[in-house]
Amino acid sequence: MPGITVSNLHFAYPGSPFRLRVEGLEVAEGGSLALLGPSGAGKTTLLRLMSGLVEPEKGTVKLGDQTLTGLSEAQRRAFRLSQIGLVFQDFALLDYLTVEENVLLPQRFRGGAALSEVALELAEKLEIRPHWKKLASQLSQGERQRVAIARALVHQPRFLFADEPTASLDAKRREIVIELLQDYSRKHGACLVIVTHDTDLIPRFPQHARVEDFTSSSS
Ligand SMILES: Nc1ncnc2c1ncn2[C@@H]1O[C@H](COP(=O)(O)OP(=O)(O)OP(=O)(O)O)[C@@H](O)[C@H]1O
Numbered sequence: 001m002p003g004i005t006v007s008n009l010h011f012a013y014p015g016s017p018f019r020l021r022v023e024g025l026e027v028a029e030g031g032s033l034a035l036l037g038p039s040g041a042g043k044t045t046l047l048r049l050m051s052g053l054v055e056p057e058k059g060t061v062k063l064g065d066q067t068l069t070g071l072s073e074a075q076r077r078a079f080r081l082s083q084i085g086l087v088f089q090d091f092a093l094l095d096y097l098t099v100e101e102n103v104l105l106p107q108r109f110r111g112g113a114a115l116s117e118v119a120l121e122l123a124e125k126l127e128i129r130p131h132w133k134k135l136a137s138q139l140s141q142g143e144r145q146r147v148a149i150a151r152a153l154v155h156q157p158r159f160l161f162a163d164e165p166t167a168s169l170d171a172k173r174r175e176i177v178i179e180l181l182q183d184y185s186r187k188h189g190a191c192l193v194i195v196t197h198d199t200d201l202i203p204r205f206p207q208h209a210r211v212e213d214f215t216s217s218s219s
Pocket residue numbers: 013014016018037038039040041042043044045046
């Protein structure tokens with residue numbers, strides 16, 4: 001089954017000189033891609049386009065057999081809920097819910113909130129099990145980041161998009177997280193796309209793209 005295929009993608013924010021153009025970019029099934037580049041280069045924008053959170057002006061994004069571009073917002077949301085895991089740069093946790101509730105939240109939207117073995121295994125590996133019943137508001141930044149990663153993986157998505165997933169972690173936990181994400185991708189044949197500033201991670205991602213090569217500030 002095919003992985004991710006981006007073709008002839010054009011994007012601009014209304015009223016902004018920033019332009020993103022990607023002629024072609026592919027991630028094989030079970031493959032990993034790192035999006036690199038300085039602050040403001042367009043990494044998050046490309047990640048959001050690839051995951052269907054925003055629509056391009058033209059061009060296509062295909063995840064597996066599904067062409068995302070052209071789907072309605074509701075169709076893209078349904079596809080995201082079942083097939084995509086997202087780790088947001090700001091984690092997007094709900095502070096008034098516990099760690100457990102945050103991790104299981106996407107499952108609730110899918111119509112079931114059972115505490116699965118997968119959730120508990122992720123909690124152990126990501127060292128958030130001791131915080132399981134705490135409110136998200138009571139966590140450190142690194143703990144919040146690991147909760148966001150558990151939430152993105154709990155439904156075992158085929159496509160995983162992670163925006164700076166190690167930015168708030170110490171070196172030991174950065175290793176745990178990268179190992180976990182790449183191991184998950186290999187074992188499940190899932191595509192992994194991460195945004196990172198961390199040049200130490202480049203050797204771990206033989207396939208990487210410099211996003212500034214796709215962008216300009218002229219029309
Ligand atoms: N909603 C928006 N409306 C207009 N311009 C935006 C919007 N979001 C981002 N931009 C601009 O688009 C460009 C790319 O932003 P983006 O967030 O993709 O960069 P980035 O490489 O992820 O940056 P960082 O590493 O700082 O997170 C920047 O110039 C930014 O100011």
